[in-house]
Amino acid sequence: MLLRKLLRSGGQASCRSPDPDSYLLHVTEQCYERLFAVKPKVRAIHAGLECGLFLEKYPELDMVSFGPTLRGVHSPDERLEIATVQKFWDLLCAVVGSL
Numbered sequence: 132m133l134l135r136k137l138l139r140s141g142g143q144a145s146c147r148s149p150d151p152d153s154y155l156l157h158v159t160e161q162c163y164e165r166l167f168a169v170k171p172k173v174r175a176i177h178a179g180l181e182c183g184l185f186l187e188k189y190p191e192l193d194m195v196s197f198g199p200t201l202r203g204v205h206s207p208d209e210r211l212e213i214a215t216v217q218k219f220w221d222l223l224c225a226v227v228g229s230l
Contacts, residue, residue, distance in 0.1 A: 149173045155193045155226075162225035167218070197222065 149156060156173065163171040182196045199215040202208070 149175065150193075153193050153195070155230075156195050158229050159195050159197070159222070159226050162229055163222055166221055166225055 160171055160173065163169075182194050185194065186192060197219065199219040200212040202210050202212065
C-alpha cells in the first residue's frame, strides 16, 4: 500500500513531493508501521491528484491520500484488489483514532 502526499506549488494542483514536516504524514507512517511491521513507501503519484485541488483553495490543510490497490484505472479493465481493502480500512481507522 502506498501513501501519497500532495503539496501545493505555484497555485497549481499537482502531485508534489511529501512534506517531511507534515504531522498527518508522520501519524500515518507510524500507524502503518505499527499495523503492518514495515515502513510505508511514501511518494507522490497521480492517483492522489485531488488533494492538490483542495490545497489550491485551502493551502493550510495538512493531508495525505491513500487507499486500496487499483489496477487499470479509468479503463474497461479497471479493478480493485479486494485483499487490500481491509488493510486500507485498518490504516484509516488507526490514523483517525490517533488524531
